[in-house]
Amino acid sequence: MAKIPEAAERPERIESGLLRRINERRLFETLQQHGPASRASLTRLSGLTAPTVSKAIESLLSRGFVEETDPTEQTIGRPGKLIRLATESAVVLGVVIDVENCSVTATGLDGRVAEPHTSRFATPTDYLDLLDAIEASGRALVGESLDRLQGVGVSVPGLVNDRLGEIVFSPNLHLLDKRNPARDLADRLGCECLLLQESYALCLGERLHGAARALDDFALLDVEAGLGLGVMSGGRLLAGHSGMAGELGHITVAPDGMRCGCGNRGCLETLATDAALARMLAEAVGQPVDLAAAATLLTERPADFQHEIRTVTEHLAIAIAAVINIFNPTALFVHGRLLAGHPERFERVLDRVKQRTLTASLADCAIHATRSSKRQGAVAGIIHHLTNAWAPSLG
Numbered sequence: 001m002a003k004i005p006e007a008a009e010r011p012e013r014i015e016s017g018l019l020r021r022i023n024e025r026r027l028f029e030t031l032q033q034h035g036p037a038s039r040a041s042l043t044r045l046s047g048l049t050a051p052t053v054s055k056a057i058e059s060l061l062s063r064g065f066v067e068e069t070d071p072t073e074q075t076i077g078r079p080g081k082l083i084r085l086a087t088e089s090a091v092v093l094g095v096v097i098d099v100e101n102c103s104v105t106a107t108g109l110d111g112r113v114a115e116p117h118t119s120r121f122a123t124p125t126d127y128l129d130l131l132d133a134i135e136a137s138g139r140a141l142v143g144e145s146l147d148r149l150q151g152v153g154v155s156v157p158g159l160v161n162d163r164l165g166e167i168v169f170s171p172n173l174h175l176l177d178k179r180n181p182a183r184d185l186a187d188r189l190g191c192e193c194l195l196l197q198e199s200y201a202l203c204l205g206e207r208l209h210g211a212a213r214a215l216d217d218f219a220l221l222d223v224e225a226g227l228g229l230g231v232m233s234g235g236r237l238l239a240g241h242s243g244m245a246g247e248l249g250h251i252t253v254a255p256d257g258m259r260c261g262c263g264n265r266g267c268l269e270t271l272a273t274d275a276a277l278a279r280m281l282a283e284a285v286g287q288p289v290d291l292a293a294a295a296t297l298l299t300e301r302p303a304d305f306q307h308e309i310r311t312v313t314e315h316l317a318i319a320i321a322a323v324i325n326i327f328n329p330t331a332l333f334v335h336g337r338l339l340a341g342h343p344e345r346f347e348r349v350l351d352r353v354k355q356r357t358l359t360a361s362l363a364d365c366a367i368h369a370t371r372s373s374k375r376q377g378a379v380a381g382i383i384h385h386l387t388n389a390w391a392p393s394l395g
């Protein structure tokens, strides 16, 4: 008999714990959207009651997720202290492993990335050298505050298999094949490290910082080194069975074309990317051309490379049209440097997209060049993971 009230109490306690964390997450997201705010403003913006806000803030403060700050001089009247996302009491690292270069960025839970807190280096050719370089950069950036390191997001190119917990295959950076640099860094840094396929990271970055802020259905096409696709559908990243969905880059478009990093011939990514354009320029000038050199050549001698620009423009338009026709997104973000990062050349791509896309699908979709970077994506990824682990979002 005595057990009845106890059993009845238990689910209530679980519910109230969950409810508390959901409220805390809602306040965290309100701060992400609006920036630093007073307790009164947070009450108004979140729609929660003042005592609930007060309790949630105390809990967030004690866990180091938010901190108190003095209002700026411009603030009218005499409001109390402002609450902001932790920038001093918490640190996260965003690691970007890319084909030519890598970067490590330290930031707070506001996820703002800045050049003085970023270290960059050429991608080493050996996997252990790569881990050493990332660990050394991370430790130098975090300095004394290693105990405040909440987590690390690691953006990588290639096929990330979530079930196996590793990069099964990275066509343009084979030193990552069968590796999990996030797991290896977790051992070295002693904190949670999250492996993020780079297109997914870019999606999360664009949602936290860019034009995708309020969007639940959008796609992001990364056409820098390889051709990657991230699709956010109904607020969730489309992952497939093992997290490997979205490999549009390895669709064959030229059956007898050049050999791709995946082993096949004539994949879309051998014709539609910045790397493809740089390779074509290298063939034209007879010497190696990296992305920076390609950007310079295109700016200084555009008339000499019309054929190469046209070829890649045409294939990038086919890639964009495929995404819009298949996924019907409200917005498509294109991440790239040589075409997407250059307004005039991007206009020419969009002109070709009109001819390749179904009219009704194109009418639904706005196409933008991305505003966020892989650095922001890696940081946004770990912040998203930390908040998700803490409480589910109510949308």
Ligand SMILES: [Zn+2]
Binding pocket: 171, 249, 250, 260, 261, 262, 263, 264, 267
């Ligand atoms: Zn391929």
